[in-house]
Amino acid sequence: MSKTGPLDTAVSLDSYECTIAVECCVFGFQDNKLKILLVKRSIEPFKDHWMLPGGAMGEGKTLSESVNDVLHNLTGIKKLSLEQVASYSEVNRHPVKRVVSVSFYALVKPENYPVIPKNYISDIKWYSLDELPSLGFDHEKLVGDALEKLRDNLKEHLVFGELLPDRFTLTELQELYENILEEKFDRRNFRKKILQMNILEPTNEKKTGVKGGPVLYRKK
Amino acid sequence: MSKTGPLDTAVSLDSYECTIAVECCVFGFQDNKLKILLVKRSIEPFKDHWMLPGGAMGEGKTLSESVNDVLHNLTGIKKLSLEQVASYSEVNRHPVKRVVSVSFYALVKPENYPVIPKNYISDIKWYSLDELPSLGFDHEKLVGDALEKLRDNLKEHLVFGELLPDRFTLTELQELYENILEEKFDRRNFRKKILQMNILEPTNEKKTGVKGGPVLYRKK
DNA sequence: TTTAAACTGTGTATAAAATACACAGAATAT
DNA sequence: ATATTCTGTGTATTTTATACACAGTTTAAA
Numbered sequence: 001m002s003k004t005g006p007l008d009t010a011v012s013l014d015s016y017e018c019t020i021a022v023e024c025c026v027f028g029f030q031d032n033k034l035k036i037l038l039v040k041r042s043i044e045p046f047k048d049h050w051m052l053p054g055g056a057m058g059e060g061k062t063l064s065e066s067v068n069d070v071l072h073n074l075t076g077i078k079k080l081s082l083e084q085v086a087s088y089s090e091v092n093r094h095p096v097k098r099v100v101s102v103s104f105y106a107l108v109k110p111e112n113y114p115v116i117p118k119n120y121i122s123d124i125k126w127y128s129l130d131e132l133p134s135l136g137f138d139h140e141k142l143v144g145d146a147l148e149k150l151r152d153n154l155k156e157h158l159v160f161g162e163l164l165p166d167r168f169t170l171t172e173l174q175e176l177y178e179n180i181l182e183e184k185f186d187r188r189n190f191r192k193k194i195l196q197m198n199i200l201e202p203t204n205e206k207k208t209g210v211k212g213g214p215v216l217y218r219k220k
Numbered sequence: 221m222s223k224t225g226p227l228d229t230a231v232s233l234d235s236y237e238c239t240i241a242v243e244c245c246v247f248g249f250q251d252n253k254l255k256i257l258l259v260k261r262s263i264e265p266f267k268d269h270w271m272l273p274g275g276a277m278g279e280g281k282t283l284s285e286s287v288n289d290v291l292h293n294l295t296g297i298k299k300l301s302l303e304q305v306a307s308y309s310e311v312n313r314h315p316v317k318r319v320v321s322v323s324f325y326a327l328v329k330p331e332n333y334p335v336i337p338k339n340y341i342s343d344i345k346w347y348s349l350d351e352l353p354s355l356g357f358d359h360e361k362l363v364g365d366a367l368e369k370l371r372d373n374l375k376e377h378l379v380f381g382e383l384l385p386d387r388f389t390l391t392e393l394q395e396l397y398e399n400i401l402e403e404k405f406d407r408r409n410f411r412k413k414i415l416q417m418n419i420l421e422p423t424n425e426k427k428t429g430v431k432g433g434p435v436l437y438r439k440k
Numbered sequence: 441t442t443t444a445a446a447c448t449g450t451g452t453a454t455a456a457a458a459t460a461c462a463c464a465g466a467a468t469a470t
Numbered sequence: 471a472t473a474t475t476c477t478g479t480g481t482a483t484t485t486t487a488t489a490c491a492c493a494g495t496t497t498a499a500a
Contacts, residue, residue: 018240018277020320057238063309063320087307087322089283100240100283102307102322171477188479189459211468212476391448408450409488431496432447 019094021101022067023054023139024082025146026075028110029163033128034179035110036143038135039074040123045095046136048122052143054101063102071106074124075113080106081161083153085146093138105146107161154180158197169207169214170194239314241321242287243274243359244302245366246295248330249383253348254399255330256363259294260343261356265315268342269356272363274321283322291326294344295333300326301381303373305366313358325366327381374400378417389427389434390414 026037038050053074057066064082071077082104089100115124127133135143153159154177163176174190177183194200201220206213246257258270273294277286284302291297302324309320335344347353355363373379374397383396394410397403414420421440426433 020238020240057309057320060311062311063307084306086304087283089277089322091280091282100277100322102309102320169477186460187477188461191478193458206467209468210476211466211474212478213467214477389448406489407448408490411449413487426496429497430447431445431498432449432494433496434448 018098018100020057020063021054021099022057022063022070023052023101023103023142024067024071025052025085025103025105025143026071027105027107027146027150027163028126029176029179030110030126032175032179033130035126035128036132037075037110037115038125038127038133039117039121040125041120041136042122043120049136050125050127050133051136051139052103053124064104067104067106073118074121075108075115077108077113080108082106083149085142085149088138088142090138101142103142103146105150107150107159107163109162109165112162151181158194158199167203167205167216167218169210169216171214173217238318238320240277240283241274241319242277242283242290243272243321243323243362244287244291245272245305245323245325245363246291247325247327247366247370247383248346249396249399250330250346252395252399253350254396255346255348256352257295257330257335258345258347258353258355259337259341260345261340262342263340266356270345270347270353271356271359272323273344284324287324287326293338294341295328295335297328297333300328302326303369305362305369308358308362310358321362323362323366325370327370327379327383329382329385332382371401378414378419387423387425387436387438389430389436391434393437 028035028037037053039053040050041047053070055066055070057063058069061069063084067082068077068079071080083106085103085105087100087102091098093099093101110126115126117124129147132140132143134140160173160176164172170191171187173194174185174187177190178185199220200217203216203218205216207216248255248257257273259273260270261267273290275286275290277283278289281289283304287302288297288299291300303326305323305325307320307322311318313319313321330346335346337344349367352360352363354360380393380396384392390411391407393414394405394407397410398405419440420437423436423438425436427436
């Protein structure tokens with residue numbers, strides 16, 4: 001018989017030593033590529049391995065708040081909108097102790113955030129999806145799952161968060177889509193589809209320095 | 221500064237007392253209605269409240285295994301296929317102690333499983349969606365989220381698990397869909413769509429006791 | 441056992457949505 | 471001034487989804 005049982009401290013406490021952690025796949029769009037923020041860990045286990053930023057759930061904090069804390073420490077990001085991806089509970093996913101992780105993803109503008117290695121981190125860097133190093137723990141799976149969820153959300157709800165600046169051209173938006181979904185779209189059809197979703201509005205400005213003088217749009 | 225920190229017992233253990241629980245929304249289809257299996261709790265807190273079956277994660281078990289254990293105790297169900305829904309971490313969602321829950325849903329045939337109240341449960345019952353009692357803890361939210369996920373999965377991937385018997389008519393399948401999605405479909409269009417998905421095959425048998433003598437299908 | 445009632449099983453016509461496609465205008469680079 | 475490169479737009483075609491009617495089969499009732 002397992003120790004699974006009623007959740008009642010008044011009667012019996014069946015839980016055992018197990019850490020709850022949060023991990024976050026921070027996506028950014030830079031140089032026309034989708035990137036992920038990775039940190040290099042300076043302590044064992046997985047010393048000198050790249051991995052997703054994460055850490056133990058904070059006392060008296062929700063999971064989301066804990067993610068925000070972790071990322072604030074690393075990047076100065078104050079409050080970002082998070083999307084929950086999944087939970088990971090394989091018994092040996094952490095070599096030292098039992099850890100159950102809940103993973104999230106966030107969408108940010110890399111240029112907004114200085115990334116500063118500190119605490120248990122020796123390096124921190126934006127990586128393109130196509131040149132990801134091998135990752136510590138089971139974080140490669142976490143990245144795959146986060147990416148899948150991001151793609152699903154992008155296809156259905158057109159949420160691209162803060163991946164683009166406040167004002168952007170439709171071509172820039174299309175390039176973002178093509179990059180993330182790894183799929184090409186016809187320019188006219190893409191514009192048609194996006195505009196009839198009625199979530200963007202044109203500004204009076206045009207983007208300079210680019211031929212054709214495209215109109216800048218912003219979110220409504 | 222929060223206690224969020226590196227996940228390394230060798231350096232410091234930042235985690236604190238917090239139980240990890242699993243909760244499961246077990247769906248069944250009976251009397252042409254979608255039902256949920258609820259249990260009535262016989263101990264405080266939330267004594268005599270109805271709620272989702274659940275319990276603490278078992279030592280050395282994954283979250284899924286823990287759900288299977290919980291449900292096996294209640295219903296005799298051996299191994300069911302589970303779908304992870306979400307994690308819940310509000311600080312005061314459990315009045316006595318800090319509990320983070322990961323919720324799942326499962327699809328079963330009610331008639332297959334005797335449901336037996338035991339341990340900390342005084343009653344157990346299948347409830348129709350439209351006559352759910354008010355639930356303990358934050359389980360009403362969990363039910364809503366599980367239902368939403370079920371609907372999404374049903375729409376996209378045609379996974380209806382074990383909600384129907386091995387052999388079923390297309391009309392029965394359609395009624396299942398209409399019930400879960402709360403939407404009516406044209407019979408001919410529904411059949412066309414389902415059949416061209418190529419996941420069902422007709423058997424040689426017809427269903428008796430029903431006018432028209434419909435053909436029985438099964439999953440490929 | 442005959443008849444009525446209720447359900448099954450099928451195809452086509454229409455509407456809506458997605459896709460394919462070309463050229464004139466605007467800004468930049470030469 | 472001219473060439474180049476990008477922008478911005480409409481329509482025709484294909485695909486997909488929707489609407490819709492009648493003959494055949496089984497059960498229930500007379």
